[in-house]
Amino acid sequence: MASENLNEELASERTKNFLEEIIEEDIKSGKHGGRVLTRFPPEPNGYLHIGHAKSICLNFGLAQRYGGKTNLRFDDTNPEKEDVEYVNSIKEDIRWLGFQWAGEYYASDYFEQLYEWAEVLIKKGLAYVDDQTQEEIRINRGTVNQPGKPSPWRNRSVDENLDLFRRMRAGEFGDGERVLRAKIDMAHPNMLMRDPIMYRIIHAEHHRTGSKWCIYPMYDYAHGQSDSIEKITHSICTLEFDVHRVLYEWFIEKLEIFPSRQYEFARLNLSYTVMSKRKLLELVREKIVMGWDDPRMPTICGLRRRGYTPESIRYFADKVGVAKRDNVIDLSLLEFCLREDLNKRAERRMAVLSPLRVLITNYPEGQVEELDAINNPEDDAAGTRSVPFSREIYIEQDDFMENPPKKFFRLAPGQEVRLRYAYFIRCNEVIKDEQGNIIQLNCTYDPASRGGNSPDGRKVQGTIHWVSAQHAIKADVRLFDRLFSKPDPNDVPEGVDWKSTINSDSLRVVEAYIEPSLKNVKPLDKFQFERLGYFSVDYDSTSQKLVFNRTVTLKDTWAKIAGK
């Protein structure tokens, strides 16, 4: 299938990004014997989102391109926030995206090694136990403009530090009573170098190590060493860790361990989308969305439920590029990538979302014809199906106008249209209720136009979709719109809740009539409903009640014209 080639095509066509250049230079110079090993290091404290997808595609993609491998490593150094629920979802999402990790590791696997290295640092006089309170530590760290003040405990003897640190591990102290700090420079211009905390005391159950430990390493004391233990050659992270790199290197240097190197790239931002875990969690907790996998969420599981394909996301990740400057990608690029893929793979069906009854007065009562319809004009192998046609059908309300403007190519009084794969019909009579609402159209068909072509060769401008009234199945269709009304949802005046930018009309459910061939669909099946968009079967769908999610609309030129 063509969409399988989406990614390879692109990667070979485009120019190299800065990371590819670095890696190629490293390979050329023989660094690490030409070996490439990357890692994807999520903290299991939330669900993965499209921003993580960029990072995943980058890390795995780079390794694949240069004959290397990628580890999955959970950065689980904070027992209070992490949970197996998250590790499972993360693994599922990575696999779904189409990647397989070489090794599955956990920072918690390295706790013993990390502990031993901490003792090494203490013995070298490079780490000390600090008894200051959290508050004191914060104040004495100084500010970006003022140097910090050394802790009164900064010059304890090696023996005392060792003793205290061992007793910390042994559980002799309560939470927050003491910490282990690296002894670097309290006046360092980089705040992170002002004797950063290496270990804190947390008497909490860890999702993997249980109650074995009551001291836990901080990110800076765990990440680089974990990379080093795994012999990661290129440790790729986002820009905000740039300032951490000097510390990353300090620990590796002082410990004299494998020199992994860190490189930073700009994280993905998407218009009309929030990406912070905190905010996504808020949307879930406050039930503004149905859950982490709500189809309006930018989470991988949300996109999956919405109907996105892994291919489209990988294609997108490739198209957004990799650089070091802050960026905001148009949501329309993501949608473009989606349509590009779905257009080639999704079978077409007919469905009517806002039905208008049409009676074909000259069609024999009781007659039913089975008409051939092409499943996918982009893919001959998809074949054809038959669609029942009868005297009473539904068409889309939008496809009829009593007083049409000049360029309206659809149905109107006296005007003729083609019913896709069926017949030409002409509207003769408009029936309204007491309120004046149009409730039915009486039309006549041209029997000679069966299949959609008329023998006299006359042209009909418009082709509309339809569904046979007596054969149609009812289904719920969830019409999603963007969750936020502003391109940058975070851009609110001070004091105003960011959630004020939420689009209150981001979900509309309609009862639709769909063609009978859709009877046995399963969750995640994807179709193009002709002229409407791409739709995917929701998890809530049952054989009694089918539920479709609108993944994305088709490009709608008419809407654009009509909007003017």
Next chain:
RNA sequence: UGUCCUGUGGUGUAAUUGGCAACACAUCUGACUCUGGAUCAGAAGAGUCCAGGUUCGACCCCUGGCAGGACAACCA
């Protein structure tokens, strides 16, 4: 006001110092079409944050500004 990172069409991403700047999305035309879809063809849109400097020549190098972002959690 300290350190670090970054400044190229609306949005992204390119351009061994030497062709006043390329590609994609978005936008606008037109062709074609049994999806106003897809496809195809074309247009408009930046003179590369600013100012100096080096050079025959700078998006690219140097200096100085300016702007945006990150960093002062016992989070990652």
